[in-house]
Amino acid sequence: MKNVLLLKTKTTPTDPYENLLNKESINHSFIPLLTHKHIPENCINLFKTDIDNIDYLIITSQRAVEALEQSILPALSESIIEKIFNKPIFTVGPATADFLKRIGFNDIKGGIDAGNGSILSDLIMDQPDEKYKTNKKGIFLVGEIRKDVIPRKLIPKGYDLTEIEVYATKAMDNIKERFNAKMNLEDNDIVNYVVFFSPQGTEDIIKSDFSNSVVISIGPTTKEYLEKNDIEVKGVCKKPNADSLLELLNEL
Structure with missing residues (x-):
């Protein structure tokens, strides 16, 4: 009998991992590791003063979407919100794409077709006629701690991309x-x-004894981190989503 421990906070209003594991009658529990504080002020001011000059948005974190939904949009007028929802928005993974669709975005790109920031960057660069490059302004909503894969790939290619911190993590x-x-x-x-x-x-967790556990990584970066700390990883999800985790659980 499988008993799965997920080292993450359940997303709201629903968590896709919980939904799928419940559907498959797999015992599971969560351990939240991180707490997030929204820091919406800079983004609110930017949208109020410069929304018409923003051509597209990038969001790769569900926490950034939560900050947008809970702390940024409520401070804006309906006319500005409508403009935001009609901007093209690039994102990573199906769960974050679904979240964006649920709160009102109309033109979502990437999602299931972009499993990480590097793939998403390539997708942006593959847009026809350099639509998002020449004289176009992109805004990337990020956390205080983040990888710099996307700006590192796009900015040297001539993309006008600005990162705006919307949440902090500890x-x-x-x-x-x-x-x-x-x-x-x-x-x-x-x-x-x-x-x-x-x-x-x-x-602190990685100092534990995992000899009696099957350790799974949601992606290759986390796998590399675990193996550097002498933890044997038995499986890596093909994509960072619930369906890939279930597939892996059925294989191991």
């Missing part, structure tokens, strides 16, 4: 204690599947 308290409590409650006869979604917040 590790939560008592992560190791909460992790140990979850692991120690499991029956010794049950194989524990531990799913890592990111290196962030796992500094």
